[in-house]
Amino acid sequence: MADQAPAMSFDAQRSAQIVADSFSGTPDERLREILTSLVRHVHAFVKDVGLTVEEWEQGIRFLTETGQKCTDTRQEFILLSDVLGVSMLVETLANPAGGGLTESTVEGPFHVVASPPRRLGDTIDERGSGEPCLVTGRVMDEDGRPVAGASVDVWQADADGFYDVQRPGEVPDRNLRGLFTADGDGRFWFRSIVPRYYPIPTDGPVGRLLKITGRHPYRAAHIHLQVRAPGIRTLTTHLFVAGSPYLDSDAVFGVKESLVHDFATVDDPARAAEHGLPNPFRWVDFPITVRRSGAPAGSDARQGPA
Ligand code: BEZ
Numbered sequence: 001m002a003d004q005a006p007a008m009s010f011d012a013q014r015s016a017q018i019v020a021d022s023f024s025g026t027p028d029e030r031l032r033e034i035l036t037s038l039v040r041h042v043h044a045f046v047k048d049v050g051l052t053v054e055e056w057e058q059g060i061r062f063l064t065e066t067g068q069k070c071t072d073t074r075q076e077f078i079l080l081s082d083v084l085g086v087s088m089l090v091e092t093l094a095n096p097a098g099g100g101l102t103e104s105t106v107e108g109p110f111h112v113v114a115s116p117p118r119r120l121g122d123t124i125d126e127r128g129s130g131e132p133c134l135v136t137g138r139v140m141d142e143d144g145r146p147v148a149g150a151s152v153d154v155w156q157a158d159a160d161g162f163y164d165v166q167r168p169g170e171v172p173d174r175n176l177r178g179l180f181t182a183d184g185d186g187r188f189w190f191r192s193i194v195p196r197y198y199p200i201p202t203d204g205p206v207g208r209l210l211k212i213t214g215r216h217p218y219r220a221a222h223i224h225l226q227v228r229a230p231g232i233r234t235l236t237t238h239l240f241v242a243g244s245p246y247l248d249s250d251a252v253f254g255v256k257e258s259l260v261h262d263f264a265t266v267d268d269p270a271r272a273a274e275h276g277l278p279n280p281f282r283w284v285d286f287p288i289t290v291r292r293s294g295a296p297a298g299s300d301a302r303q304g305p306a
């Protein structure tokens, strides 16, 4: 026996070290770092709360159901990450604010289909089912130069609080989505309806989690925007409606004050006619400042939806 390697003997006190050591031969340095830290934090968590076997089993069941709820158009794991604030943390750390840059926020699970290309000034509302509004904006870089031809991908929920993919066959396909190309001055404009607050999907394990913890499922009213252009860092953000309920308790922690804008009422018949809107109408302007990546065009790692 003396010439054999000693058996690896597990003990609770040294558990994290023992398991972390098992990954010490991982060739990918970053993967090793992530796994080692993950093991340390998970073991510390188990000890911190004194996790029982029953609770561990319950947790495993919850994660299993979370995976089982996922389909091509439903991502319950992203939803879980969202309600735990992890999505916002990762997004915010990856896109630090400052220098006048427009702040980012979560992409969310509904950017699962490609937005139809539309012309500047078009409406993305194919049902005429809400309060009409005009959205204008200008994409600039941090030095104040317009980003000519930037692509501005927008998507939002309807006046009942649903995305098109949640009601296939009931509403026009790709309703309330649009892919716009900013003009030579970085300007974009389109028509839509004033978005309304809505609940995130609650018919799965994440909904149950919110319910048993006494949390509501609502998101403050918003329009999603994703801005891309060669040589700029892709920006994924929201335009929130000032005064919307849930700005102070958004279910996925997506609100940043700088993204909350007034959808003002405009009483101007000539302007309404110019844009094909009834008078009066609601109008919001969203100036967007993006960061030049300095990288060659097309090198941005993020990809749009299928
Ligand atoms: C959304 O805004 O589309 C969204 C974001 C996170 C979770 C659910 C929905």
Ligand code: FE
Pocket: 108, 110, 156, 157, 219, 222, 224
């Ligand atoms: Fe949304």
